[in-house]
Amino acid sequence: MIEPEFLTLADDPALDFMNTVVMGESGLIDQLGTDDDVLVWLQMMGFLDKSEHPDFELEALVRAARSLRDVIRKLVIQKKNGKRVDIGALNSFLVHGRYKVTLVRASEGSLEVVQEYDKSTPEQLLTGVAHAAAELLAEGNFDLVRKCEDPDCVLWFYDKTKAHRRRWCSMALCGNRHKVANFRARQKHIEA
Numbered sequence: 001m002i003e004p005e006f007l008t009l010a011d012d013p014a015l016d017f018m019n020t021v022v023m024g025e026s027g028l029i030d031q032l033g034t035d036d037d038v039l040v041w042l043q044m045m046g047f048l049d050k051s052e053h054p055d056f057e058l059e060a061l062v063r064a065a066r067s068l069r070d071v072i073r074k075l076v077i078q079k080k081n082g083k084r085v086d087i088g089a090l091n092s093f094l095v096h097g098r099y100k101v102t103l104v105r106a107s108e109g110s111l112e113v114v115q116e117y118d119k120s121t122p123e124q125l126l127t128g129v130a131h132a133a134a135e136l137l138a139e140g141n142f143d144l145v146r147k148c149e150d151p152d153c154v155l156w157f158y159d160k161t162k163a164h165r166r167r168w169c170s171m172a173l174c175g176n177r178h179k180v181a182n183f184r185a186r187q188k189h190i191e192a
Helices: 012-020 035-044 060-081 086-095 127-139 171-189
Strands: 021-022 027-030 099-105 113-115 143-148 154-156
Touching: 012 060, 012 127, 012 154, 035 060, 060 086, 086 127, 113 171, 127 154
Parallel strands: none
Antiparallel strands: 021 027, 099 113, 143 154
C-alpha cells in the first residue's frame, strides 16, 4: 500500500485536515481515499497511536472524515468572510465525543494532562479533529487564517510568523512558483 504524502504546513491541525484536498496537475486530489488514509493522517498528526487500528464498516471512516472536512471548510470560510458560523454540523460531530482526562508523569518527572478519546465509532475517532476545529473557530485570530495567495492553490494556513506577512501555503510550493513567474516576466520585459 502506498501511503499519501500529507502536507503539514498550515500550523493548525484543523487547517491541515482541510488541506487533505490538494490541487494536482489534472485538478483536485482527495488524499483521504480510504479508511487507511484517514488512519495514517490521524496517526501522523498525533490523534491516534501508531499501534491502534480501529476496525469499522468498510469506508465508514473515510465517509465520516470527508463529511467532517467539508464541515470544517464551510465554517472556516464562513468565519473568514465575516459571516455567522453555522455551528450545528460541527456540534453533531462533537456530541459523539467521549473522553477521559488523566494526569500522568512523563519519563523525566514532569506532569502533563492527557485526554483520551473513545474510539468506538468513526465519529468518536474524529473527535480530536472536530475539537481542534472548534478551538480554531472559537479562539483563532482569523486575520491570520489565510488561503494561499496563489489563485490555483486551495491550501489554507494559520500565519504564526513573527511579522504576520505569510502569503503562501509554502515557499517551496507556491511561493517559489510566484518568484519564478515574476523573474520570467521581468526578464521578458527587459528583453522587449
